[in-house]
Amino acid sequence: MAVARIYQRPKNAMQSGRARTDRWVVEFEQTSPQEPDPLTGWAGHANTRTQVRMNFPTLEAAKDYAMREGHEFHVVPSPTRTLKLQAYADNFR
Template sequence: MAARIFQRPQSAMQSGKARTDEWVLEFEQSEARRADPLMGWTGSGDTQSQIQLTFPSKDDAKAYAERYGIVARVHATPPHDLKLQAYADNFR
C-alpha cells in the first residue's frame, strides 16, 4: 500500500482558507482505471483510492502511516506568495 501525505490546498473557486490547515493521507491507485462497456464510465476495483484521511498535523499523518505499515511520501506545501498592490495600480 502506497500513499501520499499533503496539505490541502486553498480552493481556486473561493478566497477563504477553510480546511487548509489539515493534512491529508490519500492512497495511490493500485490498478489502472478502465472504461465500463455499457455506460462508458471509468472505474476500477480499487476501493482504497477512494479513501482520504485527514489529520491536524503532518506528524500525526506520518505516525498513522508508520503504525499501520503504510509506505507514505510527504509532499511539501509550495510557498504562497502574496502579491499586494493597490487598486489604483490597475490604471497606471
C-alpha cells in the same frame, strides 16, 4: 503494499477563504489502471482504497498513521504562499 500520499490541501481558487487548509490529507495512489465497465462504460476498478481520503490535524499524526498501518508514504510539500502587494492607484496608470 499501498503507497500513501500525504499533502496539505491548497486554498480553493474560486473562494477567498482558507478554510481547512491547515489539515493534512492521506490518500492512497492507484496501483492498477482503471478499466471500463462492460455494461455501463464507466471507468473504475476493484481497488476501493483509492477512494479513501483521511484528514489529520498535523503532519506528524498523518505520518504516525501511515507507519502504524505499515504503508509506504511520501509527503508532498505545500506550495509557499506569495503575496502580490499592489496599490489601488496602480489600476489607473
